[in-house]
Amino acid sequence: MEMSLKQSTLVLLTVAVLVVSGQEHVDLDHREKTVDVAIGSSLTLHCKLKTEKYERFRVHWEFLPSSGPNSSQIIHKDLVDRSAKTSNRTTAQQYHWETYIIANVTDKNSGSYHCKVIEEIPGFENVQSKKTQVVIATPNLVPEFPKWWMWMVLCLSILALFILLLICAVLRRRCRRRQEDPIYANTRPVAKQPSPRPGAPASNNLKAVPSSVNLRPPSPRRNSYKS
Missing domain, CATH: 2.60.40.10 (Immunoglobulins)
Structure with a gap:
């Protein structure tokens, strides 16, 4: 793509010189x-x-x-x-300008x-x-020197070249970002959990524990010692 941009720039400069010089x-x-x-x-x-x-x-x-x-x-x-080229003469060589x-x-x-x-x-x-x-x-x-269509072609070509340069710069910037962060290129962002507000009950983020786990009947051994 860079080679094509260089060639386009060279062509535009040549056209500009021809238009200006005449x-x-x-x-x-x-x-x-x-x-x-x-x-x-x-x-x-x-x-x-x-x-x-x-x-x-x-x-x-x-x-x-x-x-x-x-x-x-x-x-x-x-x-x-052209005496050495008589045998290989083509139609294009019939007129020597x-x-x-x-x-x-x-x-x-x-x-x-x-x-x-x-x-x-x-x-x-x-x-x-x-x-x-x-x-x-x-x-x-x-009259009409240089010709008006030459200026129009030159302006449109410069505009097209500017757009191509802009697109090339954006693509190159994206490629550099991918090369700098290759590990995180395909990872998904982790959803952050909201921090608890002051005064809010803490049992919202905890699992409910059944009451049968903490409420146990009194042990008979403890009652015998008391008596």
């Missing part, structure tokens, strides 16, 4: 779009291009700033080599993003996603 996920695919991202949050870019035919390819992440040069620049490169994360975004990160896949094995095909415009805005300009 994360934005943007998919780079074949659709052009504009996304608003709050300043100071973490921007996660997903390159969702179809690459099931490629054994070895490179992924280039390109960025065109809103204010600056008109030509895009490569901000990150990845090399993917590379990920690039930009932490603590500022106004300098505003601009257009896109990814490019350059095939090396077996051919030399190039695939490029459409441009996605990312606008870095202040939290006041981004």
Whole structure:
């Protein structure tokens, strides 16, 4: 039970960090779009291009700033080599989605993003996603950030964790009491008899003695001595 409580606490702390810091996920695919991202949050870019035919390819992440040069620049490169896994390919491996994360975004990160896949094995095909415009805005300009349901889930989870901790403390206290007094755990309390009141007859708690026991006829020997 203690392990489950520790795991629940770790999950709640992780959710709290995500809610406070904020994360934005943007998919780079074949659709052009504009996304608003709050300043100071973490921007996660997903390159969702179809690459099931490629054994070895490179992924280039390109960025065109809103204010600056008109030509895009490569901000990150990845090399993917799947030539040794062609025989064990599954359906889940047909789409290789590379990920690039930009932490603590500022106004300098505003601009257009896109990814490019350059095939090396077996051919030399190039695939490029459409441009996605990312606008870095202040939290006041981004509606519902962080989302209200995140706060509700966080509050309910904290309440449930508090109740579990309280129940665990009560159960642990009972177990300690049983360990300290193992002899008297299953004994029943003895009913106390009331003490006699002053002036009350003492014959209430004594058994009645028949009068025939104390009243005996006079012995004839005693009468002969007297005569």
